[in-house]
Amino acid sequence: MDKQVSMYRTMCLIRAYEDKLAEIYTEGKTPLFSIAAGTIPGEMHLAAGQEPVAVGVISHLEQDDVVTAPHRPHHFAIAKGVDLRLMTAEIFGRQSGLSRGKGGHMHLFDPQSHFSCSGIVGAGFPPAVGAALAFSKQGRKNVAVAFAGEGAANQGTFHESLNLAALWKVPVIFVIEDNQYAISVPKGQSTAIAKNSDRAQAYGIPGVYIPGNDVLAIHEAAEEAISHARQGQGPTLLEIQTTRLYGHFQGDAEAYLQSGEKESWRQQDPIAKFRTHLLDHHYLTPEEDQLIQKEIQGLVDDAVKFARESPEPDIREAFLDVFAES
Amino acid sequence: MDKQVSMYRTMCLIRAYEDKLAEIYTEGKTPLFSIAAGTIPGEMHLAAGQEPVAVGVISHLEQDDVVTAPHRPHHFAIAKGVDLRLMTAEIFGRQSGLSRGKGGHMHLFDPQSHFSCSGIVGAGFPPAVGAALAFSKQGRKNVAVAFAGEGAANQGTFHESLNLAALWKVPVIFVIEDNQYAISVPKGQSTAIAKNSDRAQAYGIPGVYIPGNDVLAIHEAAEEAISHARQGQGPTLLEIQTTRLYGHFQGDAEAYLQSGEKESWRQQDPIAKFRTHLLDHHYLTPEEDQLIQKEIQGLVDDAVKFARESPEPDIREAFLDVFAES
Amino acid sequence: MATTTPVRKLTMARAISEGIGQEMERDPNVLVWGEDVGVYGGIFGATQELFQRFGPQRVIDTPISESAFIGAAIGASAEGLRPVVELMFVDFFGVAMDQIYNHLAKNHYMSGGSVRHPVVIMTAIGGGYSDAAQHSQSLYGLFAHLPGLKVVVPSNAYDAKGMMIAAIQDDNPVMYFFHKGLLGLGWMPSDDLAEVHVPEESYTVPLGQAQVAAQGSDVSVFAVGAMVPKAMRARENLRHQGISVEVIDLRTLVPLDRQSIIDSVRKTHRAIIVDEDYRSFGMSAEIAAVIAEEALEYLDTPIKRLAVPDVPIPYSRVLEQAVIPSVDHITEAIRQLTR
Amino acid sequence: MATTTPVRKLTMARAISEGIGQEMERDPNVLVWGEDVGVYGGIFGATQELFQRFGPQRVIDTPISESAFIGAAIGASAEGLRPVVELMFVDFFGVAMDQIYNHLAKNHYMSGGSVRHPVVIMTAIGGGYSDAAQHSQSLYGLFAHLPGLKVVVPSNAYDAKGMMIAAIQDDNPVMYFFHKGLLGLGWMPSDDLAEVHVPEESYTVPLGQAQVAAQGSDVSVFAVGAMVPKAMRARENLRHQGISVEVIDLRTLVPLDRQSIIDSVRKTHRAIIVDEDYRSFGMSAEIAAVIAEEALEYLDTPIKRLAVPDVPIPYSRVLEQAVIPSVDHITEAIRQLTR
Numbered sequence A, B: 001m002d003k004q005v006s007m008y009r010t011m012c013l014i015r016a017y018e019d020k021l022a023e024i025y026t027e028g029k030t031p032l033f034s035i036a037a038g039t040i041p042g043e044m045h046l047a048a049g050q051e052p053v054a055v056g057v058i059s060h061l062e063q064d065d066v067v068t069a070p071h072r073p074h075h076f077a078i079a080k081g082v083d084l085r086l087m088t089a090e091i092f093g094r095q096s097g098l099s100r101g102k103g104g105h106m107h108l109f110d111p112q113s114h115f116s117c118s119g120i121v122g123a124g125f126p127p128a129v130g131a132a133l134a135f136s137k138q139g140r141k142n143v144a145v146a147f148a149g150e151g152a153a154n155q156g157t158f159h160e161s162l163n164l165a166a167l168w169k170v171p172v173i174f175v176i177e178d179n180q181y182a183i184s185v186p187k188g189q190s191t192a193i194a195k196n197s198d199r200a201q202a203y204g205i206p207g208v209y210i211p212g213n214d215v216l217a218i219h220e221a222a223e224e225a226i227s228h229a230r231q232g233q234g235p236t237l238l239e240i241q242t243t244r245l246y247g248h249f250q251g252d253a254e255a256y257l258q259s260g261e262k263e264s265w266r267q268q269d270p271i272a273k274f275r276t277h278l279l280d281h282h283y284l285t286p287e288e289d290q291l292i293q294k295e296i297q298g299l300v301d302d303a304v305k306f307a308r309e310s311p312e313p314d315i316r317e318a319f320l321d322v323f324a325e326s
Numbered sequence C, D: 001m002a003t004t005t006p007v008r009k010l011t012m013a014r015a016i017s018e019g020i021g022q023e024m025e026r027d028p029n030v031l032v033w034g035e036d037v038g039v040y041g042g043i044f045g046a047t048q049e050l051f052q053r054f055g056p057q058r059v060i061d062t063p064i065s066e067s068a069f070i071g072a073a074i075g076a077s078a079e080g081l082r083p084v085v086e087l088m089f090v091d092f093f094g095v096a097m098d099q100i101y102n103h104l105a106k107n108h109y110m111s112g113g114s115v116r117h118p119v120v121i122m123t124a125i126g127g128g129y130s131d132a133a134q135h136s137q138s139l140y141g142l143f144a145h146l147p148g149l150k151v152v153v154p155s156n157a158y159d160a161k162g163m164m165i166a167a168i169q170d171d172n173p174v175m176y177f178f179h180k181g182l183l184g185l186g187w188m189p190s191d192d193l194a195e196v197h198v199p200e201e202s203y204t205v206p207l208g209q210a211q212v213a214a215q216g217s218d219v220s221v222f223a224v225g226a227m228v229p230k231a232m233r234a235r236e237n238l239r240h241q242g243i244s245v246e247v248i249d250l251r252t253l254v255p256l257d258r259q260s261i262i263d264s265v266r267k268t269h270r271a272i273i274v275d276e277d278y279r280s281f282g283m284s285a286e287i288a289a290v291i292a293e294e295a296l297e298y299l300d301t302p303i304k305r306l307a308v309p310d311v312p313i314p315y316s317r318v319l320e321q322a323v324i325p326s327v328d329h330i331t332e333a334i335r336q337l338t339r
């Protein structure tokens, strides 16, 4: 119950964060989605609607468990405990950001929380296998989780990594976020079978499809996969049905969607549903909910304020960190 | 019956060819496997023992059906009808070779018989899908067959190509030659499941494992796969158990093999077994067999003679064919 | 580019898709595939309207399987198709490179000329809009290093259309690089010098010929793609300071028009290469080497290179602006060279 | 390299595996993986005896999944391992390049320095034994073009061991290129100039320092890997003709020891770069460019480049010998330059 409320809280925090970034993203841009201009430049892939995936899985993880995330990373980063201020400053390209502005929205690195992401589709699978290999060599009880979209499951790295992980029996969980689209391409036009989780058979590992974008169902399935991995039983493949409430990136006109599709997703908002569930079961009162909303709004506002007030990086920063000093 | 004898004949031709190359390969080399020296320089991957795979499948193909083959290509090339003289001259690096000596043993190209191969493991899958796509766009009734070793099935191209082919439902057959080793690495150390053919499930296509290194069983399974493809029903994945009677390449000491392993393969020589079957069923008389052996020996000797008598390419050849004149 | 018809300015994105469309009309074997090239029209609009005109049989959205769909162009072209394949960003080449450089590029040679692969791989390059280290690279120098690929980098809509048509008609694999900051996308800053008159009819710009973008006598600037309009702006700045700059738009890196490079250096006696690719072991080095080999005696001053200083492209706007050559950087570098 | 101990000549393959073995003894986090690195000892013997000494827990045979097992080094190194990973031939880079150059190479920068990847990717380069277009390339110039990777190319057993140990101890990803024709394999021609004294104890050769392989006064030859002993033999030929050749073994391309290049040119006034990689847009261009930028005034003659002439490596022995720089080619090229 506390756990459920805590998950709810994290989901709300993610949503508030994404909504805030969506708002700020158009700030200072003419035309509205002018990519190079404004407070937040560059591409922006928001994950609103996909909170259950991040929260359902990552709520099982310890700080020193590893997460590798894709180009749509914020929900995973927040769930994993990446510092909101440093992350926001990074997204704003500021000196106080996680990478002093050198990484940006698709390249958030936080060794503290063992979080990283990449802008290359499918690129997070191999490093997760490698982290899991390190854990097993070092006798650590940690796990690594690689998240990726359903589009990424057709990249060669998916196949190679699952085979390698299954072969080595290392503690890694592969999680496919099935939001049904890869940019404009629907799953049926990219994937020869209905469920990527069935591809687990190709590696002799468990594969579970979790419909409904339901954080509790996800939490349950993830629990089994993660304890399986922690106990040295090797990898699991999860595929989780979810919905993308913003476009692929901000500015995406989404002309390729079927009519009514977006509305149906909105009506199935996983946070609203989870809230109803919590209220119905009296795990949460409306008053507590209000407190939570207020608190998380405070966190988001604080992070944004922190980022806004941080200076731009010094130009010299551009020339540092190509190589580490040994 | 005639068909069976014809398949037998091709298998014998392949074997005679490989044995002959093995013999010539050490010619002019000190030490015996000195790679740069001798009549045939470079790596040499022989396919003796794997004849059933090539012959069982390719005997269904027309001249304008496409075959893409891996680094161990001779059995496929011969079965597909690549001119033995030109191929041998190529392997000898001579002016009259298929590519005037520029390709060599791992890079045999014969547009006439729609045959090509590559030295990069797993590289033949995507081009086969592309050829099949061309067939379906052009309304041709052809098929493409991609052959590769069991080691290649863990390369990303395998996954991407099977998904793409299944999705597009193009006429391509993927054939995995399971000779149980990738150089020194046994299948169990490279592949998380026992049979790559089970990976067909990951693409919603038929997958068939054919044990026994038996050309008739292969021929039968291939018939179904190929007619399926020709009728527009899409791809099939076949995995065929076979044995590598020489080392990975000539000069391979094979110290990594289990003791007795090689001998047991030799005892199961697929050509000897097929010959016994043909003789037992009176599809072939010993006299006919002798005629066949004589005939194929003549073909091999003729090809080798042709290659030996062909001059080295002119030096200027090295600078030609980087680009085609349009 | 002289024309008697009224001026018909086109964005470079439009010019590219017009070129492809005209070839698709001419030859039924020309097909387009790649990610989001269909209904979406290509993330950068290079295939806009083609799906609507030619349908899903000829304009095909693919899964995110670059090795497979680029490799498919190899087999398809050997069997008679002439595919135009989009690799969404050049930055993604690493997931598909083996098919490109070990096969598509070499099969013609390895086959002794018997196999041909008339394939265009078109791909987006360049930074300047905070897309960071994995979406802002240029990398044409890397492809130009590998034998068997033609490498073209248009700088304006006229060349973009003509070189696309030439690339499709070419029997060789062509790497066609379009700079995002020249496309005229609206949601992306674009240099309007790239939006020039484009004849409606089909025409080709031959691959392998540089163009003197502007004559000058004091110094030669060698550039491709987005660096060409930037160099033109720098030239304008310097004109007011009495410095006469010649701008050479190389247009094609492979084959490289060495003669145009030498001719220009012979005329101006000073050379600077301006490049959005990484500085070392790339285009700026090659042009410098060509001059050092073949035109050394004409040089009055050391050769100068201005390029991305061997760092990944940083995300932050100010940092990115510090590393991608700007009009100011170019102006200053030329000034220093002519001082 | 001066030594008081008795001479202990080692093949370069043995020197590499000895270096790795000593680091594995020192640091339990050093692991080795790749195809056939275990029982087989590496196709080129670079991991010989390591499996027998350290067992399958630390010397791991992988499937033919280069993206996965090279990418695994990224996550493993971030969590404390120091992997030495073998990519069997550099020619295969194209199946794994994204993990190498977009991630392994850039993560340190993109993370603002907070992530380190102490990873060595060792890989075989070079031709000369008819392994044709997909197994004979050098390609170090391509890697040197991309920021974030150190690039080392030893030319003899002493450097090979010392640079391997330095590479393993380095906190950055290092691309370690060993030339097959220097390894002393028995079944492969090998230049015995590479088989030199190698101290038994552990030592490092710092990355980023060129070495004057032989002094000379008339012309400077710049080379790496197998071209160094070839240049030394050409030097010997020319000595008899009264031409004094300085041979600079660059040893490392990234970081590049520019000062040593300039110093040598200042002394000899003539420069030739000898390179087994493709000629254009690569190492030979970069060295020429460095000279053209920073040492132009010392040059008496144009710079000369001798490299693979932008063709895939042909299979036929005579054709291959025509395109890979030989001692005779080098001798002749230097003679022409000093004429």
Ligand SMILES: Cc1ncc(C[n+]2csc(CCOP(=O)(O)OP(=O)(O)O)c2C)c(N)n1
Binding pocket: A071, A072, A119, A120, A121, A122, A148, A149, A150, A151, A152, A153, A177, A179, A181, A182, A183, A248, C035, C064, C066, C088, C092, C095
């Ligand atoms: C290798 C590679 N190919 C293509 C892209 C361009 N791209 C970025 S996101 C994306 C779609 C990804 O779809 P999916 O994996 O389903 O994730 P989602 O965006 O739906 O979260 C594409 C094609 C890329 N970044 N990397």
Ligand SMILES: Cc1ncc(C[n+]2csc(CCOP(=O)(O)OP(=O)(O)O)c2C)c(N)n1
Binding pocket: B071, B072, B119, B120, B121, B122, B148, B149, B150, B151, B152, B153, B177, B179, B180, B181, B182, B183, B248, D035, D064, D066, D088, D092, D095
């Ligand atoms: C991408 C790539 N990785 C590695 C190699 C080196 N290599 C050549 S053959 C081979 C083993 C192939 O095994 P398998 O696919 O089973 O074919 P087989 O040799 O058994 O016929 C390897 C690792 C290669 N050529 N290409």
Ligand SMILES: [Mg+2]
Binding pocket: A149, A150, A151, A177, A178, A179, A180, A181, A182, A183
């Ligand atoms: Mg998706």
Ligand SMILES: [Mg+2]
Binding pocket: B149, B150, B151, B177, B178, B179, B180, B181, B182, B183
């Ligand atoms: Mg095998």
